[in-house]
Amino acid sequence: MLILSRMAGETIMIGNDIRIQVLSSKNGQVRIGINAPRSIPVKREEIINQEKTEVSDDLPAIETPALSKQGSEPI
Secondary structure, eight states: OOOOOTTTTTTEEETTTTEEEEEEEETTEEEEEOOOOTTHHHHHHOHHHHHHHHHHHHHHOOOOOOOSSSSOOOO
16 A cells, blocks of 8 residues: 655646545545546445445345265265
8 A cells, every 4th residue: 555645735646547636634534636537436435335235235145055965075
């Protein structure tokens, strides 16, 4: 993980087309602006985790038969 220190108004570039700018910082909260091509999704991590949880909750449970001990002898 690359760790950088930036002040309000300063920018970090990722590649040639993703720009992250520190807008402000106060009371332990940092506001950032992200400028990226529309083809690159930009989401907060908690939103992605929530979407994953919702998708897994929507999937039906799959029952798998217990493995039988017959035929499981080593060759």
